[in-house]
Amino acid sequence: MKIAIIGSGIAAFGAVSKIIDLGIKGEISIFDNHQITEFNDSERENLYHLEDKNKTIKQIRKKNFSLIPPKSSYGLLPNKISNLLYDSNLFGGLSTFWGGTLGVFSPHDLRNWPIEFSDLKPYYSFISKKIFITRPSENIFGDISNIDFQEKIKTPFIVDRLHSIINSSSSQDGFIFKSGYPMLAASFTDLEHYNCEYPGKCTHNCKNHSTFKTYKYFNKIIKENNNIKYFNNAVEKIDTKHPLVYFQNGEKELFDKIYLCSGAINTSKILINSFNIKDGLKITDNGLIQFPIFSSNEFNTIKGFDNFSLTNLVIKSCSENGLSNNQWQVMQVYEYLFEYLFPTYLSSVKNKLYRALKDRVLILRGYTDHEESNIYNINKDKNSNFILECHKNSEKNKLNSSASSLRKILSNNNFRSIPLLNVKSKTSGHYGSSIPYKEGFFGVPINGELLKNVFICDSSVFNSMPSTSPTFTIMANAARTAELSFNKY
Numbered sequence: 001m002k003i004a005i006i007g008s009g010i011a012a013f014g015a016v017s018k019i020i021d022l023g024i025k026g027e028i029s030i031f032d033n034h035q036i037t038e039f040n041d042s043e044r045e046n047l048y049h050l051e052d053k054n055k056t057i058k059q060i061r062k063k064n065f066s067l068i069p070p071k072s073s074y075g076l077l078p079n080k081i082s083n084l085l086y087d088s089n090l091f092g093g094l095s096t097f098w099g100g101t102l103g104v105f106s107p108h109d110l111r112n113w114p115i116e117f118s119d120l121k122p123y124y125s126f127i128s129k130k131i132f133i134t135r136p137s138e139n140i141f142g143d144i145s146n147i148d149f150q151e152k153i154k155t156p157f158i159v160d161r162l163h164s165i166i167n168s169s170s171s172q173d174g175f176i177f178k179s180g181y182p183m184l185a186a187s188f189t190d191l192e193h194y195n196c197e198y199p200g201k202c203t204h205n206c207k208n209h210s211t212f213k214t215y216k217y218f219n220k221i222i223k224e225n226n227n228i229k230y231f232n233n234a235v236e237k238i239d240t241k242h243p244l245v246y247f248q249n250g251e252k253e254l255f256d257k258i259y260l261c262s263g264a265i266n267t268s269k270i271l272i273n274s275f276n277i278k279d280g281l282k283i284t285d286n287g288l289i290q291f292p293i294f295s296s297n298e299f300n301t302i303k304g305f306d307n308f309s310l311t312n313l314v315i316k317s318c319s320e321n322g323l324s325n326n327q328w329q330v331m332q333v334y335e336y337l338f339e340y341l342f343p344t345y346l347s348s349v350k351n352k353l354y355r356a357l358k359d360r361v362l363i364l365r366g367y368t369d370h371e372e373s374n375i376y377n378i379n380k381d382k383n384s385n386f387i388l389e390c391h392k393n394s395e396k397n398k399l400n401s402s403a404s405s406l407r408k409i410l411s412n413n414n415f416r417s418i419p420l421l422n423v424k425s426k427t428s429g430h431y432g433s434s435i436p437y438k439e440g441f442f443g444v445p446i447n448g449e450l451l452k453n454v455f456i457c458d459s460s461v462f463n464s465m466p467s468t469s470p471t472f473t474i475m476a477n478a479a480r481t482a483e484l485s486f487n488k489y
């Protein structure tokens with residue numbers, strides 16, 4: 001059997017790990033359009049030397065982010081499509097940059113979907129056996145009974161204080177908040193710190209906080225299995241009658257099964273090419289707002305040992321009328337942010353400021369629910385280049401109401417925010433819903449089979465993009481699709 005996997009990101013990981021688990025005999029070819037080649041772990045091991053770190057920061061600065069730069073892999077950042085959304089064009093896809101925060105979609109999140117939580121549940125469990133997932137608090141996620149977790153993260157007092165304030169708060173202006181420790185696809189070991197997505201140690205006893213990156217998984221399975229091969233070959237389109245892939249270099253190849261795992265944006269591009277769609281497709285991107293909060297309390301016992309560079313807390317916000325659910329992620333400020341903002345000659349100012357703020361400031365990042373998301377139209381211009389146009393810009397009314405209720409609770413408890421410091425971000429990086437199950441132009445069936453033996457495995461098929469982090473569900477749903485592809489309804 002000849003199997004084509006298009007993409008090497010999270011969706012590809014979900015699909016391939018399931019195909020291997022099923023014991024399918026055959027040739028698995030992974031095709032990726034990666035364009036960035038300076039990508040080699042062994043070259044990075046010394047990047048903790050100051051000189052190299054400065055080079056990395058310089059590389060990030062060139063991209064001109066205003067206040068908070070996105071995560072980067074040693075200066076590498078994903079390209080943008082039409083200067084708006086992150087495009088994905090490297091081995092490992094966006095998993096090379098993501099924050100690793102996981103979430104399980106609740107029945108509320110899945111309310112407009114033709115599949116149910118019980119359809120996904122076994123696959124969340126399957127994925128949790130393949131990757132390291134930190135143990136979350138139980139009160140903020142739904143049914144996590146079959147998921148395998150490892151240890152809980154350690155957080156400093158300022159985070160623990162926020163956690164207890166939120167959980168002892170009563171409802172505020174029609175919103176109820178619950179806080180919990182996150183579920184993270186992370187690793188934190190005492191190994192040499194070479195793959196953190198922040199260029200620089202967060203604390204002097206840095207513990208290698210890094211997220212799961214799929215290129216490591218693929219490197220390993222390609223090395224261990226003769227039947228799995230990787231090709232740097234960009235897909236142009238697929239045939240609409242046969243499982244035939246057309247590549248941008250003019251080659252074509254027939255397969256027994258094709259799995260589209262190129263991410264919502266690129267799967268949409270491939271299908272616009274394949275079906276010659278004139279009106280384009282609509283892609284959803286969760287809107288977000290971010291702002292810092294300052295503690296006026298002194299947490300003077302903190303020595304910074306527990307500073308943790310990924311999401312420290314997840315706060316669920318639910319409106320009492322049941323209409324709005326938002327997710328807030330809580331992060332600490334890291335030395336990296338100051339290194340990015342201050343030129344090297346101001347390093348002593350930077351050091352003082354960082355020391356003064358690191359245990360007093362947290363950053364809150366809130367995500368819109370599906371109804372308030374940004375929607376973009378992806379299409380081709382007259383020169384056949386792909387363009388993105390904003391179809392609906394999120395007004396974030398419900399998310400803003402959630403933010404002001406949260407601010408009130410916090411200001412009664414010695415945490416202040418300064419509205420002027422709100423950081424506007426154009427994109428959350430949570431893309432999907434361009435080819436939803438049983439809806440729209442394609443009406444894809446819930447096994448993801450777009451055409452005979454051609455399956456969509458990424459978040460294009462999501463019927464909505466709830467505020468819950470989507471990527472655990474992308475992994476689980478890709479595994480579900482792969483299993484169903486060998487086990488027809």
Ligand SMILES: Cc1cc2nc3c(=O)[nH]c(=O)nc-3n(C[C@H](O)[C@H](O)[C@H](O)COP(=O)(O)OP(=O)(O)OC[C@H]3O[C@@H](n4cnc5c(N)ncnc54)[C@H](O)[C@@H]3O)c2cc1C
Nearest residue numbers: 007009010011033088093094099100101235263266429471
């Ligand atoms: C800065 C940032 C932070 C994020 N943080 C989080 C988080 O904390 N939690 C969370 O849940 N989500 C997060 N996300 C979102 C998460 O990264 C994505 O949901 C997830 O990585 C999508 O995986 P995917 O496999 O569907 O697509 P992608 O990661 O986009 O992978 C697509 C793959 O297909 C390849 N490809 C594309 N086009 C072609 C083509 N024509 N031919 C061949 N190959 C092709 C690409 O090279 C890539 O390897 C974040 C995203 C960003 C940008």
